[in-house]
Amino acid sequence: MGLRVAVLGLGEAGSLFARDLLAQGAEVAGYDPVPEKGVPGLLRAGSEAEAAAGSDLVLSVNWARVALEVAERVAPVLRPGQVYADLNTASPALKERIARCLAPTGALFADVALMSPVPGRGLRTPALAAGPGAEAYRALLAPLGAPVRVVGEEPGAAQARKLLRSVFFKGLAAAVGEALEGAQRLGLEEEIRKEIAQSLKEADEGLVERLVEGSRKHAQRRYEEMLAAAELLEGVGVEPLLARATAAWLRGLVK
Amino acid sequence: MGLRVAVLGLGEAGSLFARDLLAQGAEVAGYDPVPEKGVPGLLRAGSEAEAAAGSDLVLSVNWARVALEVAERVAPVLRPGQVYADLNTASPALKERIARCLAPTGALFADVALMSPVPGRGLRTPALAAGPGAEAYRALLAPLGAPVRVVGEEPGAAQARKLLRSVFFKGLAAAVGEALEGAQRLGLEEEIRKEIAQSLKEADEGLVERLVEGSRKHAQRRYEEMLAAAELLEGVGVEPLLARATAAWLRGLVK
Numbered sequence: 001m002g003l004r005v006a007v008l009g010l011g012e013a014g015s016l017f018a019r020d021l022l023a024q025g026a027e028v029a030g031y032d033p034v035p036e037k038g039v040p041g042l043l044r045a046g047s048e049a050e051a052a053a054g055s056d057l058v059l060s061v062n063w064a065r066v067a068l069e070v071a072e073r074v075a076p077v078l079r080p081g082q083v084y085a086d087l088n089t090a091s092p093a094l095k096e097r098i099a100r101c102l103a104p105t106g107a108l109f110a111d112v113a114l115m116s117p118v119p120g121r122g123l124r125t126p127a128l129a130a131g132p133g134a135e136a137y138r139a140l141l142a143p144l145g146a147p148v149r150v151v152g153e154e155p156g157a158a159q160a161r162k163l164l165r166s167v168f169f170k171g172l173a174a175a176v177g178e179a180l181e182g183a184q185r186l187g188l189e190e191e192i193r194k195e196i197a198q199s200l201k202e203a204d205e206g207l208v209e210r211l212v213e214g215s216r217k218h219a220q221r222r223y224e225e226m227l228a229a230a231e232l233l234e235g236v237g238v239e240p241l242l243a244r245a246t247a248a249w250l251r252g253l254v255k
Numbered sequence: 256m257g258l259r260v261a262v263l264g265l266g267e268a269g270s271l272f273a274r275d276l277l278a279q280g281a282e283v284a285g286y287d288p289v290p291e292k293g294v295p296g297l298l299r300a301g302s303e304a305e306a307a308a309g310s311d312l313v314l315s316v317n318w319a320r321v322a323l324e325v326a327e328r329v330a331p332v333l334r335p336g337q338v339y340a341d342l343n344t345a346s347p348a349l350k351e352r353i354a355r356c357l358a359p360t361g362a363l364f365a366d367v368a369l370m371s372p373v374p375g376r377g378l379r380t381p382a383l384a385a386g387p388g389a390e391a392y393r394a395l396l397a398p399l400g401a402p403v404r405v406v407g408e409e410p411g412a413a414q415a416r417k418l419l420r421s422v423f424f425k426g427l428a429a430a431v432g433e434a435l436e437g438a439q440r441l442g443l444e445e446e447i448r449k450e451i452a453q454s455l456k457e458a459d460e461g462l463v464e465r466l467v468e469g470s471r472k473h474a475q476r477r478y479e480e481m482l483a484a485a486e487l488l489e490g491v492g493v494e495p496l497l498a499r500a501t502a503a504w505l506r507g508l509v510k
Contacts, residue, residue: 064479089479091486117469163484164447167434169454170477170484171497173466174504175426179419180467192419197463199424203455208448211428212435218372222425224319224344229418229425231346239507242426245500249429252494 002027003140006051006058007042008070013087013118014061015039020123024144029055053077057085057140058107064090071098080106083133083140087112091163092156099131099155108133111155112148113162130157171242178233178242185236219253226250257282258395261306261313262297263325268342268373269316270294275378279399284310308332312340312395313362319345326353335361338388338395342367346418347411354386354410363388366410367403368417385412426497433488433497440491474508481505 003026007018010032018028022041029043029051038044045051052058052074060070067088078084084107086098095111102109110133115126123146129137130152138148151157176196183192215222226247230240258281262273265287273283277296284298284306293299300306307313307329315325322343333339339362341353350366357364365388370381378401384392385407393403406412431451438447470477481502485495 063476064483089476089483091483091490093486093490094483117473159483160441160487161443161447163480163487164434164438164441164443165450165454166477166480167437167484167488167495167498167501168430168447168451170470170481170505171430171433171501172427173470174501175423175430176463176466177470177504177508178426179422182422183419186415186419188416188419192416192423193463195420196423197460199420200455200458200462201460203458205452205456207455208431208452211431214372215425215428215432221344222421225418225421226425228319228344228346228349228414229422231348232415232418233422235346235348240422241500241504241507242497243422245496246422246426246429249432249496250425252496253432 003057003144004029004055006030006045006048006055008032008048008051008058008060008074009062010039010042011061013114014059016118016122017059017061018042021144024123026144048073049077052082055082057083057137060084060086060088062088064088064094067094068098068101071101075102075105078102078105078107082107083110083136084108085110085112085129085133085137087114087127089113089162090159092159095131095156095159096154108136109155110134110137111158112137113158115162115165128158128161130159131155134158175242175246178238178240182233182236182238185238215250216253219250219255223247223250223254258312258399259284259310261285261300261303261310263287263303263306263313263315263329264317265294265297266316268369269314271373271377272314272316273297276399279378281399303328304332307337310337312338312392315339315341315343317343319343319349322349323353323356326356330357330360333357333360333362337362338365338391339363340365340367340384340388340392342369342382344368344417345414347414350386350411350414351409363391364410365389365392366413367392368413370417370420383413383416385414386410389413430497430501433493433495436493437488437491440493470505471508474505474510478502478505478509 007030018039029045031045031048031051099109109131111131113128118125126147128151134150183189230243233240262285273294284300286300286303286306354364364386366386368383381402383406389405438444485498488495
């Protein structure tokens, strides 16, 4: 008997997962409240519960804001031993709430954090999994080519790792974006973009330590520098969201 | 006749500049309101005006918050042709105010932005210079080993470049710091630190483009992700300054 998977949410990520699971020989039932372009071979179910009933693995690939509702809607049809994986990017606290909601069903909950964009990788997107169903999730999908690393028993432990990385990585993106917006207003975009690219290219493993140490050591001076930077951005009509947050963070480091 | 330089402010940067200028054969008069450890060979003046009178070049190496006052105090002794260089990290607007304050004296104002920490490099710290005195500043100090790049006629143009770079670089430091603080509370510091170091090491020149494009394309999803990240940080007692600013920045990109 092949694997039967329910994919709840057929947006970009859900569709790509469904497509790759079908290509690997799984039977896939999908549901999305909004009719989208189809995935060939996918069994379109009339409801989330209909898709989930009798499947070995349920993947919830929705928005975080509906993740709990989706779980509540399928809970009545879940059975002991089924794996329910929530792939949404939600706070660890929300993952715990979903896990508690599903606990009475006997289904095994997995908090899955996708660690890079799904387009281009699909089922091969690196993932972390945590929770009582993490090991079962890995065991079901690893043979189909999904790189899954189990990081703990607690629902939310996978998300926590993903979100901490996002604080760094999306924060970096925002810092770059804000600097470039200011540069653009001053006719310096090309120059600053090149400088930033060069700095990133030169970044090595020791940079983390230098950033942490330098911020502590020069907190007062850099705090005042970021106030000046915020003033500069405001002067050219850019709201200094990152500059102000950085200033506030540095002020917190002043001894 | 050798070069005569006045160094106003004998903190870390001022002292190192004074030391290196003396080593290069310049005559250096210094002033600081707070008596500090001496620089051998430095002529200690009784006031800023006394140090500045008759010097070829005046370096103001103070805090931004006193930069204008210092300029006002020495203005009465400045003469046409003298170069007054403000090395403080201030907003471009403040540099313009200082330039206007000194304009009636006929002295040439240079807005100088030091582009890396002074310790370890001293006079060899890479600098940008702008304003009517920028070229004269470069001509006086380049022969002594100071790498100066003139970037414009407008006082503040050097600062603008420095501050835009700081929005990126100090923002990066803050993003790393906040992620690590959250990680530390969750017992994940070692793991997250390694991941961040690895990401920075792998960063290449194309990363800027990918960050800019990715933020635009996935603004809504990443906005919600950063709200979840902020919730995670708050849950472990870390004020999510950067996470919240990043969320607000992403919300601004949502079409």
